[in-house]
Amino acid sequence: MKYSELFSPISIGNVKIKNRFAMAPMGPLGLADTDGGFNQRGIDYYVERAKGGTGLIITGVSFVDEEVEHHGSPTCPSSTMNPLHFIRTSKEMTERIHAYGAKVFYQMSAGFGRVSIPNVIGEHDPVAPSVIPHRFIDRNCRAITKEEVKMMVRKFGEGAVNCKKAGFDGVQIHAVHEGYLLDQFAIAFFNHREDEYGGSLENRLRFAKEIVEEIKRRCGEDFVVTLRYSPKSFIKDWRKGGLPGEVFEEKGRDIEEGKEAAKLLVEYGYDALDVDVGSYDAWYWSHPPMYQEKGLYRPYAKIMKEVVNVPIICAGRMDNPKMALEAIQDGTCDMISLGRPLLADPDYANKIRTGRVDQIRPCISCQEGCMGRIQEYSLINCAVNPLAGREAVTHYKPICKPKKVMIVGGGLAGCEVARVLAIRGHKPTIFEKTDKLGGVLHAGGAPSFKEDDILLANWYSRQIELLDIPVLFNTVVDKDMIKNSEDFDVLILATGSKAKVFSLGCDEKTFEAMDVLLGKKDVGNSTAIIGGGLVGCELALHLRELGKEVTIVEALEDIILVNGPTCHANHDMLHALIPFKGINTIFNAKAKSYDGKTLNIDTKEGSKSIDVDSVILATGYISDQDLYKQVEEDIPEIYLLGDSKNVSNIMYAIWDAFEVGNNI
Template identity: 30%
Template sequence: MNPYPHLLEPLDLGHTTLRNRVIMGSMHTGMEDRAKHLPELAAFFAERAKGGVALSVTGGYAPNWHGWLLPFGSTMTSAKFADKHRIVTDAVHEHDGKIVMQLLHAGRYGYHPFKRGASSKPSPITPMGKPKAMSTKEVDRTVTDFAKSAVLARRAGYDGVEIMGSEGYLINQMLTARTNDRTDRWGGSPENRMRFPIEIVERVREAVGEDFIVMYRMSLLDLVDNAQSWDETVHLAKQVDRAGVSIINTGIGWHEARVPTIVTSVPRAAFAWVTAKLRPEVSVPVVASNRINTPEVAEEIIASGQADLVSMARPLLSDPYFVNKAAEGRADEINTCIACNQACLDHTFQNKRASCLVNPRAGHETTLILSPTRTSKRIAVVGAGPAGLAAATELSGRGHTVELFEALSELGGQFRLAMAIPGKEEFTETIRYYSRQLEINGVKIHLGTRATIDELADFDEVVVATGVEPRVPSIPGVDHAKVVNYQDVIRHDAPVGQRVAVMGAGGIGFDVSEFLLHETDESLEHWMQRWGITDPEIERGGLTTKLKSPPKREVTLLQRKTTELGKGLGKTSGWVHRQTLKDSGVEMVKGVTYDRIDDDGLHITVATGKDTSESRVLDVDTIVLCTGQESVRDLIEPLETRGVTVHVIGGADVAAELDAKRAIKQATELAARL
């Protein structure tokens, strides 16, 4: 019996058929920009095609150099480069998949001094100053450049192109009065502003013929001021439908929007309702996107008629075999995307190779290889946090005999704490995945067990993944009854009053603050109200006034550094955490010296200038220590003394700010070596 009949049903596009309804959405991997990386890009997409994906979309390729996202970035402007792409398209076709090239002009979002825009208005999120407004002729030439790039994509063996008309890139910039103040035929009225994407589609279709996929990614919800109205959006959709698109893909939010659209706190399928609004208005298939990460969610979207296909990018980083596992009734074996952004989008915006926190092989398919071992060893893994779980899973998967020891009564370590934080419930999925893999691989698990040196000495090798323990700072009165550590708070092992001071504003401090302020698993309706999202028929761009809920507690977040709080958080998710605390009335204080703790509260000195400061007493009920961690390393020296080969990974190796990305990658690389 087909467990997901709608998701796995083929889709006839007329000239070609997609084998199911799953699209791997576009994301820049860092392998697009140079020809030397094309073999790695080929391996990346081939694995997803082998895993069952019907249609993959590449990262964005500019139609001309003014449209670069990065200096000398990915472009499709020469036959020579197009021919080199045959290695990518052939690799996908070998596994019966299809692939389209995304054509993207960055406009004012370009990170280079040569960028061109609809007008000279600067981007609020991009350096390099103002773009130069395109002349009337430059706009027309850019339309032609899109068509030329599409022809080259066809020459390269691609099955189609996706025209990027979303996320605030050039086409979006041309469409709205927010960024288009032109007075020529490409500006002024909504009809004139729409001329740019419509002519792009028309010329692309004319250039490539009818037997080629032309997908248009349309912004259905801009989430910025002075955006398109819903009537304008529908009109544009009908026009590009008439102009010859094969599929309309959903885009949500400009990059400069101050509304989260993809981070883990966004509810699953939070924007499928917008796709559902558009679907009856057009004759071509439409695609739902954003935070669709399980086959159950994807199946429901299609079965309920909200969309014809689903787009998933990051979920196919975390598990390239998502589709096959779903089709084979093995959905419980899917390594679910937790939408953390730490190794994918954060890497992209740091100009690094994109990968995945829960699957470090993503983007490294040719170098991080987990082949069956030739010599099976008996290996003990001590600690069942992210590092230990990854090590035990991958080592046993390669054929080693593995036993896992965990002092607590449950698997998960720091991930079990993380999943209790509002908006991080997805972390539960990673523990579920590893638990299932350990079961499949026959790993013997010892819960509630502190492994002894004598027990461990019998193994061929030992992996120490014992993690960290909270660091207690040397402050007078730190042993006061008001003081608790973050682990006890999250585990509900310590009472917390109404007025709370959180000491330490790293990732843990922000997480604990959110834990103290909000409930987990809020409804989609409440989440939308909290971020000011509404029906675009009511407000342009779907943006309205936020509805702020009263927080459960009064929280003050403190840090020693004089930099802005949260500066070290993830580039694409940190702003969400900062805004959430700000909206909840959290006082954030930097430049703090902790003087003492007593019955009156927390005594601090706060820097107010270069050589000035003031003393304050925070009259709080509870003081939560988020003041760093110390590695748990007590097993290492005794084991080495006994002559045991020891490998130290995760927090036991480095006790800096908790870093699951590094821990899982370290564990996976170790498993590949042993």
């Protein structure tokens, strides 16, 4: 087998794991019940990833304490809130996970500290090791007392005992990582204490030391305790993070201290380090969007592998099987941790094991369904996989009688609804006006950092092929074709959208964004992009990579203000990259005219002109409902999907298509 080394067993402490794949801990928002146990959604969610072949499941964050810091619990499970209930619900989950030969660790947290979620803490005082600024709100945190630290340490021990009773194979401590509370104690920039929990590195790590010692004392030395660990913080200053390739003074943990801390933590008793980098001040490292390179944590995992003698787990866009194999072979790490890729495809490991790599549904690092949903709605889901976190709720429904379904449009929505219909037993046919499936994914995937959009288009094409769904390419459907057809029971229109275009005077040098992305238009050496939304900004980065001089002209006071909310990590990194890459921006501006050489704009400061070889329109899209309006009164069962229903994002195109396709 090509990837056989990824399926060799490994041990963490006395726990033997069947392969090198771990499910990375991701916030289990929406997966807990009102008493702090796992609800049925949570049980189904984790079991599905074990069934899919993942060797080690690591649950998402849970809190051991509600007295020192308020979390709005039970948003997440809790091993200390109602121990008997926690054990009862967890036992069902761990037994089912073990049935598939997988192991499971429970992640326990000391809390958020200065990075607590504003709408959760409310009027409660945010806490931290010292009196320091909060990450998100303009108020200082109060310093945690020694007595509170001691109480939390005891809670870790109690919680770990309950985890052991519930059948968990070990626990992971959250975390000397990402700038959470335990990490704030460990970093001098945040920790100004003068007692035994502040000052020297050993003192700053004392909280983490006492936690592992307490758990080992209560559960036995052989009970596995791992640690989520960041050897570098990427903090430039309060609320400011460093970018890839940027030279700056590290205010958080630098690599040298990261190495020394790792040695001490392993000496204290931690059985493995789950490695990443970053902090809430540089959140796009901790939760990397598509603008970060694949496998971005590998250099840091390699350093850790060289300084400690416990297994190293490495996450961070490691969803390329070849990259994962090389990381194991060259000693970069011992295990590959997959977070979002296992949201997108819970069968990831099994598909690699059986040589079906082309059938892996790719994560596109959009973070709309995972971190974006957590951020806004306290729910974890997935943009490209509507079943994630809703496995039982949105299972494929059986049908009584197959229907023939005509689908006009082979973009995202058209492909998804066809896939779901075929799986359920209906007989869909796709009519596509171009020569390939995937729609806007091909333009969206043009930039080097959007390669996964192309992989998603390819995945849909492969699924349509495997399901033997007929596709009529280069076929333009009109109302007569629909009305004259008696061979279909259902009509689905997924005809997409049309760009908003207008004339500035020189139409031959004024281009639509999608045409530029597809390489149909040559923008010259310099260009102005009208519109600073997501399309305009990503296009600007793409053209800058090609060596073009780019200016964004935006009518509002900043970029990426509409069609949100975008996940903070994606938003913040894109926001930082635009000036870092040398892209000019003009805000509160409206384009007035362009003569092929000079673009004239109106701003609050008056009229301005810039010399550019071309102008690109990225001012949004309008739903194409022309065909729908022509036939809606003639077709008994008709549906409108994707951008043709409402111009939105990839997630809602797929989710709406799944919903409709699963209920016909």
